[in-house]
């Protein structure tokens with residue numbers, strides 16, 4: 001069994017907020033992640049909600065800013081909060097905030113120099129669930145959520161692995177990365193110029209594929225500075241309508257791209273996932 005090093009532990013709403021380091025085989029580097037274990041974790045194993053954060057984030061942004069733990073404690077829902085990319089001196093990086101460390105885009109890179117470490121798709125969909133189920137007392141059920149780049153990650157990983165996740169939710173997700181500047185820059189670097197390979201990581205392409213349809217909830221602020229150029233969730237909502245995918249898009253008047261928006265509506269997302277996880 002892979003070993004975990006406990007870095008921090010705090011009592012929180014009668015449960016535990018913890019931070020761990022481990023050596024990732026998918027990413028070829030040491031990784032840090034956070035978990036919130038609700039107070040019922042010892043006697044009734046909880047389901048897991050994975051939270052994928054956005055550009056420039058580590059595991060600490062959601063853990064410290066979203067205020068999700070009070071309701072997670074009440075519901076008996078464990079939170080798993082990974083970092084957003086491989087990290088370290090030996091991991092390739094870029095000076096820009098939207099490429100390299102802090103900007104892994106939840107894909108498996110195929111292009112040098114990124115391909116040795118930038119395998120966040122495999123890390124989130126395979127390695128981390130295996131780690132969680134071997135080290136923690138959890139009931140086997142999972143859901144996935146995220147913000148912006150992490151909303152893209154939650155949609156792509158949830159849609160491609162419908163048997164693993166009961167529900168998907170996102171705040172201000174990059175729904176069509178193949179067609180917007182953040183996604184085109186990252187996909188060109190990580191996946192190369194053949195845009196047909198990009199479709200496996202684009203929720204607007206994945207939603208048209210046959211197969212099980214995991215329910216989706218999206219919140220989008222209409223005062224988000226990235227809405228027009230990078231996000232445009234209405235594109236995904238229209239495709240969902242055309243393909244009978246159960247997707248709810250809520251436009252929140254006056255809200256922006258920040259964690260203040262996430263803190264306002266995270267309770268709705270936790271209750272949405274809890275209902276689908278059988279809590």
Ligand SMILES: N[C@@H](CCC(=O)N[C@@H](CSC=O)C(=O)NCC(=O)O)C(=O)O
Nearest residue numbers: 054055056057061097147148149150259
């Ligand atoms: N240029 C900005 C962009 C960084 C930013 O806004 N990051 C967001 C996610 S954006 C999409 O993935 C974020 O969550 N930031 C962290 C936070 O705690 O707010 C910049 O460099 O600041």
